[in-house]
Amino acid sequence: MKRVVITGAGTINPLGHDVPATLEAMREGRCGIGPLDIRDVDRLAIQIGGQVRDYDEHVHFNRQQIALYDRFTQFTLLAARQAIDQSGLRPVGELANRAGVVLGTSGGGLTTQDENYRAVYEEGKNRVHPFIVPKLMNNAAASHVSMEWNLRGPSFTVATACASSNHAMGLAFQMVRSGMATAMVTGGSESMLCFGGIKAWEGLRVMSRDACRPFSANRSGMVQGEGAGVFVFEDYDHARARGAEMLAEVIGFAMSSDASDIVMPSKQGAARAIAGAIADAGVPKEAVGYINAHGTGTAANDKTESAAVADVFGRHADRLMLSSTKSMHGHLIGGTGAVELLACIMAVRDGVIAPTIGYEEPDPECALDVVPNVAREAKVDVVLSNAFAFGGLNAVIALRGI
Amino acid sequence: MSIEDRVIAIIASQALLEPSDIRPDQTLEDLGIDSLGLVESIFAIEEAFDISVPFNANDPSDSAFDISSVASIIRAVEGLVKEQARG
Structure with a gap:
């Protein structure tokens, strides 16, 4: 391959x-x-x-x-x-x-x-x-x-x-x-x-x-x-x-379908896509340092996504960063994953993790490091970008620095 | 502005030319107007004169609307304006 x-x-x-x-x-x-x-x-x-x-x-x-x-x-x-x-x-x-x-x-x-x-x-x-x-x-x-x-x-x-x-x-x-x-x-x-x-x-x-x-x-x-x-x-x-400049390497991808509800997200469906992308990349889950969340700001998505990440990563969920740049650019619907991949490239290339802005109050159902309000410098190895669509269709991409 | 001048202005704008550069004997092909440019020109003519142009893009030669030259288009539009104003 x-x-x-x-x-x-x-x-x-x-x-x-x-x-x-x-x-x-x-x-x-x-x-x-x-x-x-x-x-x-x-x-x-x-x-x-x-x-x-x-x-x-x-x-x-x-x-x-x-x-x-x-x-x-x-x-x-x-x-x-x-x-x-x-x-x-x-x-x-x-x-x-x-x-x-x-x-x-x-x-x-x-x-x-x-x-x-x-x-x-x-x-x-x-x-x-x-x-x-x-x-x-x-x-x-x-x-x-x-x-x-x-x-x-x-x-x-x-x-x-x-x-x-x-x-x-x-x-x-x-x-x-x-x-x-x-x-x-x-x-x-x-x-x-x-x-x-x-x-x-x-x-x-x-x-x-x-x-x-x-x-x-x-x-x-x-x-x-x-x-x-x-x-x-x-x-x-x-x-x-041809001597081209390389911004990042794409190392894994997985998709899954919730097969359950036309609008409500499923923890299992999301978790299968996240775990699938890591498996496709052939890296240990501990290698993941940052996830660009789907993070829409709805009650349903954010708690389901947090639970899915906690399920997949176990104890490592507390050590990785997860932020939603939708807080800054909004939800670009069919274009959103593409703009969000820029935050993933910035993470692996420049060592800068984009923040989740507008963050005011911790939610015990979303108890992860969401990089609140201020960007952070951090060296990360593997990063993921989550997307969970209406219709229960999930797609997660994994990148690594090069 | 006469019907002739208005039709020429529409065709010129589609061909990205000045109206003075358009000659009656020219075909749309001479003017570099392709099939999409043609349907757009017909749309502009319908809008400008508030007429309905009988043109079938599947078989242009079968249409009552003669597009073989600039002059034929002007004649056809003059006819339609007269006919549809009466109707």
């Missing part, structure tokens, strides 16, 4: 428009969540979110591109440009045929759907722009990345709600590890912060009106974010031969 390394990373999210700005915000424990600036916000019960600020699509794309690129596609393309530029990978010839793109998203072009439903239902228009279908489809982002970079190998989109990115990156990892692909562009994107998107989430009554405080006893629910994270996963030998 091949070793798999990350040779490029890119992002745009509520904390920054690139990787350095995002990592700086994570180090400083800065919050990217604030009042939502969207149409009809006054009719929403939830009026906060992690929006990408100071963003003007016209700076990055021309009129014809904007007609085809939903906001989630735009975010993906910008993050992919950063990642592929950093990697130095230039897919041509046989390499192009052996390089693909697997991305996660949950809502896809939800903003495009929302705007056009308005046009035909609310405004009574009888005609919509001809590109609505290619603009809203969930695989639009993956296809445009494939076209922009001549990636001609295995390419598709994964939709597993909040675990979409982790599933996508796990599959990309497996493709490179098995020798099926030489390099894969992977990660995910989400842009659901439109009236209809938030209105739907409001209905579940799991959204916080003030802040995302994962693992804190006074936590009040999740806060949605938007943005993208994209990486280049590459065969180690190929990366080494």
